[in-house]
Amino acid sequence: MSNIQDKSESVIFPKGVKVSNDYFIGAAFLEMLVPHDNIFNCPIVNVTFEPRARNNWHKHPGGQILLVTGGKGYYQEEGKHVQELHEGDVVKILPDAKHWHGATPDSWFTHIAINTNVQAGAVEWLEPVTDEEYNNLK
Amino acid sequence: MSNIQDKSESVIFPKGVKVSNDYFIGAAFLEMLVPHDNIFNCPIVNVTFEPRARNNWHKHPGGQILLVTGGKGYYQEEGKHVQELHEGDVVKILPDAKHWHGATPDSWFTHIAINTNVQAGAVEWLEPVTDEEYNNLK
DSSP states (O other), rough: OOOOOOOOGGGGSOOEEOOOSTEEEEEOOOHHHHHHHHTOOEEEEEEEEEEOEOSSSSSTTTTTTEEEEEEEEEEEEESHHHHHHTTTTTEEEEETOEEEEEEEOOHHHEEEEEEEGGGGGGOEEOOOOOHHHHHOOO | OOOOGGGGGGSSSSOEOOOOOOESSSOOEEEEEOOOOOOOOOOOOEEEOOTTEEEEEEEEETTTEEEEEEEEEEEEEEEEOOEETTTTOOEOOOOOOEEEEEOTOOOOOOEEEOOGGGGGGOOEEOOOOOOHTTOOOO
């Protein structure tokens, strides 16, 4: 549909720096667009995943909204089928819904993550999405 | 830098419907990406302005964040110089800051508007940005 810049360099917003925590498998990159503060209460991050990269299962006590800007990704909530995501998709992640997101095997993936109601508390990181799970998504 | 789709058809997210209220001059288009609710408390709108289109001066009691996805626009706060906006720019509008935004004379302009702390109250619309003001921006 569009012929925007190469997804490995992110889309519109900067690619940022490689994630260095233990809650991701594969390489992902974060650029803080709006930092956490007590004025807006709405930290916003541009996230870019290399093919197959994904975050661990996790929960946001206040919820999160994803705006997909490019590439091809996955979103899955516990007990539900995986959803394939594309440019222009919007994902509303309810408070405390256990979920993960990341890139498909054949594409980079970029989304803006908007953290809502952050007064409710910080993200709770859980177990990784193993290669066995990732290779057998339903 | 990028060669994304024609700005008159918006960028990544749908162009939506023409604004039909009295708080804009020129044609602007809105697509609600996330509606107002009591779960996320974070309505998100994709806004596309035709060249010269702009909204009236206004204030957000809870603040607003703009993520610029394409075209060329203006942002001005009361008593300050106008700022020219481009793809990838982020604007943090403090609660109750009197301001307006819109397209430059020679370009369409698209941004995502993220409304923060909406529990604080609804937008307060004020006087229009007259042609005389718009033609003599500093």
